[in-house]
Amino acid sequence: MNFPFEKFIKTLPASIADNYKPVVWIYSKTDVRVAFSYIITHLKRTYITYQYTSLESTDVDRLKLDQLLYTTFLGSSHLYSIMCVGDKGSHELLQERLNKYSGPHCIVIYSTDPLNLSDAMTDNIQYIEIPEFIDFNGCVDLLPVICSNKEHQKNAHYIATQLFKRSKKWPLETICALAYYAPLFDINSPSAVAMANYFAQLYGFQHSLFLLSQQFFSGKIPLFLSLWKEHSQIYPEQFWISFWSDQIWRAFFYLNYLKQGQHTQAKKIAFRLPFSFIERDWRLWDHIALQKLHTQLYQLDSKAKQGATYMALETLLLDGLLSIV
Structure with a gap:
């Protein structure tokens, strides 16, 4: 049974201390x-x-994990956080070793893969699903x-008030x-209102960029073209070529x-790429097609200084999409 994210956040740290379970498994689709x-x-x-x-899942093999779980210094407990993003092998290892873990430590896992939670596992695992919005x-x-600062909380609350006037829900990462x-x-x-509105406009557009890139790498041509038509005129061509x-x-x-x-290197370079590409859509592409597309963008950058148009960039991106359909 999932522990509601809203209740988990609202009652931290009591949601861990008072409902003590040695494993807290936090999952998000994105x-x-x-x-985290x-x-x-x-x-x-x-x-x-x-x-x-703090640990990365790639740093923890079966032997090291068992050493961490069951070794204590003078009986003291330890808080371990383990990040497991797009790593199915480590996800399976963690699930196998933690499904009956009873302490003495507290293990907080963040994973982008859901946990197959059986009734037998609910006694020792607190499972929280983080919403995207x-x-x-x-x-x-x-x-x-x-x-952590009370004044900063007031400032953030003021900005959030302006933010939610534009939309009823926002991505968690934006908040x-x-x-x-x-x-x-x-x-x-x-200038407080103007600055708060600027934040809303800035991050609203950043989210649009994320969706645009997501639809592109997913090969969803109609959705991509619809978003592209909506946003392509907001910034100059040089911005889009760079992006x-x-x-x-x-x-x-x-x-x-x-x-x-x-x-490890793949995770580092994946920063700013849409999660859907990292998780599954990379399989639609090959490095030769991407290399060709990047070369064409480089050439377009030179032509843009001589009067290239948005249509040239749009055609280039569409050709790239058609190569994977």
């Missing part, structure tokens, strides 16, 4: 590592009875987690970005690193 890092930071700040160690009430509950801006914001400034060059370049090296078995 990559929300920033949100804030949850862990909040736990470290408010739940100080534990020592803390949250509403205003969820945002208010999240603010103490991402902002986490409030933590970056809150220390710089002054709700008593004459797509970066996306294609990262996708090219992501594929190469995966084929070479360099999963």
